[in-house]
Amino acid sequence: MVILEAKGIKKYFGGVVALSNGNLKCRKGRITGLLGANGSGKSTLSKIIAGVYRADAGEIIYEGKAVHYRNPHEARQNGIALVFQNLSLVPDLTVWQNIVLGMEKNRGLFLENEEARALSRAILENLMPDLDIEKKVYQLSPSEMQVVEIAKAISSNPRLLILDEPTAALEQHEVKNLFEYMRKLANEGVAMIFTSHRLWEVMEICDDVTIFRNGEDVATIDFDKEEKDPDKIIGYITGE
Ligand code: ADP
Numbered sequence: 505m506v507i508l509e510a511k512g513i514k515k516y517f518g519g520v521v522a523l524s525n526g527n528l529k530c531r532k533g534r535i536t537g538l539l540g541a542n543g544s545g546k547s548t549l550s551k552i553i554a555g556v557y558r559a560d561a562g563e564i565i566y567e568g569k570a571v572h573y574r575n576p577h578e579a580r581q582n583g584i585a586l587v588f589q590n591l592s593l594v595p596d597l598t599v600w601q602n603i604v605l606g607m608e609k610n611r612g613l614f615l616e617n618e619e620a621r622a623l624s625r626a627i628l629e630n631l632m633p634d635l636d637i638e639k640k641v642y643q644l645s646p647s648e649m650q651v652v653e654i655a656k657a658i659s660s661n662p663r664l665l666i667l668d669e670p671t672a673a674l675e676q677h678e679v680k681n682l683f684e685y686m687r688k689l690a691n692e693g694v695a696m697i698f699t700s701h702r703l704w705e706v707m708e709i710c711d712d713v714t715i716f717r718n719g720e721d722v723a724t725i726d727f728d729k730e731e732k733d734p735d736k737i738i739g740y741i742t743g744e
């Protein structure tokens with residue numbers, strides 16, 4: 505079941521064309537890879553879907569209707585959460601405070617502190633069980649910060665979770681934990697968009713992949729129907 509479709513998305517930043525014709529489909533319970541060279545428009549598309557930017561043209565169809573979220577908060581209330589490539593954490597708040605900041609409609613602010621801590625622990629249990637939730641975010645290592653960013657997005661119980669380069673700062677065993685958790689979420693019906701520079705990660709975790717080049721999608725490969733051929737994928741990325 506298609507949960508989200510981006511159709512003919514265009515986005516300009518001054519004279520720069522970030523997206524000239526972006527198309528992408530996400531399905532319930534499936535992990536869609538988003539691949540493309542630096543600057544090909546992946547983060548811009550992710551941010552448009554998550555309500556950070558508004559598209560200059562094109563449509564986002566989500567759960568059957570055209571949507572225009574004005575900010576990430578509104579998108580989150582409607583079940584779309586983004587793990588930002590350039591994290592969105594508040595350094596002076598603790599791990600658990602940051603995680604509940606991701607919750608819908610400030611529900612996190614109304615939780616009793618103990619309840620909020622328990623919720624944070626429950627999410628981190630799968631990702632990084634030893635992380636001290638009382639630490640301030642500025643005290644964390646890059647990989648710990650990344651995991652908190654992921655936990656923050658998950659705390660809103662999204663139906664579409666967008667992970668923009670979530671593994672860049674992670675060690676291999678942390679990537680393994682994340683992938684196990686992503687598969688668990690997919691089995692619960694969550695749709696995901698996963699961006700990574702590492703092709704092997706995309707081939708390992710994704711059910712299908714869409715490749716962007718110069719602001720437009722140039723190919724989509726469904727791994728249920730087509731073999732995982734890295735050379736072919738690299739060909740689409742580079743255009744050679
Ligand atoms: P990717 O995530 O695939 O590396 P981006 O979506 O970040 O690509 O960027 C696509 C293009 O848009 C690049 O040329 C980038 O420099 C430009 N761009 C992205 N965000 C902005 C912005 N906020 N202001 C100006 N240019 C931007």
Ligand code: MG
Pocket residue numbers: 546547548589668
């Ligand atoms: Mg990016």
